[in-house]
Each structure stands twice: as C-alpha cells, then as structure tokens.
Amino acid sequence: MRPVLTQSGEISPNAQAQLSSLCLPEQVCQPDSSNSPLQQIVNQGYSLQLLNHRGETVAAIGQHPESLPSNSKLLAYHTQNISGGKPYHFHLMPLRKQSGEMWGYLQVGQSVGQFDEYMDTLHLLLIFGIPFAMILIGGASWWLAGLAMQPIYQSYAQMQQFTADAAHELRTPIATMQATIESTLAASDTAAETTQTLTALQRQNQRLKHLTQDMLLLTRLENDSTSITQERICLNEVIEDLEEELLPLALAANIHFQCHVPANGSKLWLKGDAGQIYRLISNLITNAINYTPSSGNVTVSLISQASEAIIQVQDTGIGIPAEELPHLYARFYRVNQDRGRKTGGSGLGLSIAQTIAQKHGGRITATSTLGQGSQFQIHLPLA
Known part of the structure; x- marks a missing residue:
C-alpha cells in the first residue's frame, strides 16, 4: 500500500483506483466482485479499515466505514x-509513507462470535453437565455400595436367623429339664440335699428359659416383616392390671408402689398388640422395683398430652450415671454387672421395651440422677 498512500490521513485518486474494495465515508459502497486478496480476507470474517493519526476512520475495505x-x-x-x-x-498497526513519515493506521478486526458461542456452549456444559455427572456418579456409587453391602446384609440376616433357630432349639430341652425337676421335687422321698440341688438347678433353668424367650421375642420384634396385631388397648386397664400383678413384688421388697391414672374417668386408647404393650410397661416397672432400695418409692403415672399417651415410671432408686444413659437399650447391657437374684436380669429388658415402643410408633426417654432415682417415659400415639 505504501506507493499509493502519499498524503498523511488522505486517500488519493490513485489509491482508490488500485484498491477496488476501498470504501470512503462519503461514498455509496458497492459489493466487490473482483475477489481480490483484500476482499477474500474480509470474506473470512476480518474487517480492514484505515485510520488517520487521530484514530478517525478514513476508509474501509469491503465494508462501509460507518459500520x-x-x-x-x-x-x-x-x-x-x-x-x-x-x-x-481489533489490532492497530501503524502505516508509514516511503519517506518514513507517519501516514496513519491500519486497524484489523477479527470476529470472535464463534469463540463466544463455543464458550457459551462450554458454560452450559459445565452448569448442567457437572451436576448430571455427579448425580450419575452418585447413583452408580450407591448401586455399587449396595452390591458390596449384600454379603454384610446376608451375614446379618444369617445371624438373626441363627439366634431365632438357637432359641427354638433350646426351648425343647429346657422344657424337658423343667418337667423332670418339677416331678423330682414333687416326690415325697426326695432327700434334702437332692432337693437343695434341684432347687438351684430349677432356678438356673428358669433364668435360661427367660433368656431364651427374651432372645426369641427380640428377634421377632426386630424382624421388619413381623406385623403387629392391631387391637384397641385401654391403657388405664393395663396400668391397673399391672398394679395388681406387681404389688406383691413391691411389698416383698418393702417398696411403696402406687399407680395414677386419670381420675375423671377418661380412658386412653391406642392400637397395637396388647401383650407387647403389657410387656413394655411391665419391664420398666419391674426394673424400677428391682433397682430401688428398701423403703423407696415407685410411682407410675398415665398422662395424656396432645395426640400421645405418656406412661411415666418414677423411682427413688440408685440412679444411672449420665454416661450410661445412651447405652441403656443395647442388648445385654447392664449399668452394673450384678447378676444376683434380685437384679440379675438377662440384659434384654430395656432393649425389648424400646423395640416394642418403636414398633408401635413410640419411643422411650430416660432421665436420672445418680443416688436419687430415675424417670422413664413411654410415649405412644393415641388411637
């Protein structure tokens, strides 16, 4: 271009003649059909314009300068x-005349629309693709984890089945032993030493029998496929029956035992298995009596609160350390390891009670002060 750009910032007639694609601001630009090299560059998405030394557009190539x-x-x-x-x-390049004096500038522009479209597509891919990939990966991980856990589930199911089978198998010989002991004790010519031995054997057999029954009951309760008998249960009557049944146990231990039910005659009803509910409340009251010293108090109260019934068992017993409270409902867990005649249960009573409560849509809560007593509350939804 140098030979035709002779005057700074101006386009000479000679330059216009040589550059057929050149378009000036005051002219009506016609499409260039010559397919010149400069026009080919414009057709490829570039823009070419000539600027004076002040940056003002003097002319454009293949396009109108005003655009x-x-x-x-x-x-x-x-x-x-x-x-x-x-x-x-846009990229700015200086143009000089043959003498070396500055003529102006050539400004070359390249369209970045395609690049912007590519970046927009990439952004959409990142916005929607990454969450979808995470969901896909999470789902696949969940499925693979399920496959990996299958042997553990099977082992646990086998362990539960073994517990149930062992309990079933043990019941028959235990029942036979019990019948033999009872018939021996009933004989009139049994020696005193034999009687003493058989009495001890009978006591241990009873404990083993209760343990087996508790294990079997707990296994059945924890089996999700076991349905609960839906019958209407009057909690007032259950509390009154338990008061009558457990009062001799409290008297024998010199415990002041009393039950409080609503005095206005209103009865509290729930739906569930009457035998299980009876066992649930009985376990907590028996525990309270066993762990309360002589001359202590055990109080059972039946309260209605909103849409649930609360059976509260309060005692003045030995209490439970705060660190022991979270473990109360674990199998075979005992606050102390006493296995004597008075408090030596199987360690399954509270576990059974909590499982029964959960099966009926309820829960058990406990508070205790060491050396002052404990309070257990059974929350059950009313029918």
Missing part, C-alpha cells in the same frame, strides 16, 4: 461490537 468503530484512543488491542452486535477483536 466499523473508530479508535480515538489509538488502542493497540481492544474488543468492540460492530453494527449488528457482532463482537470483533
């Missing part, structure tokens, strides 16, 4: 939208 932005600040690189909102990245 291209000026560059008054003479920025070497900048991005700007041209007519139609298409983003272009």
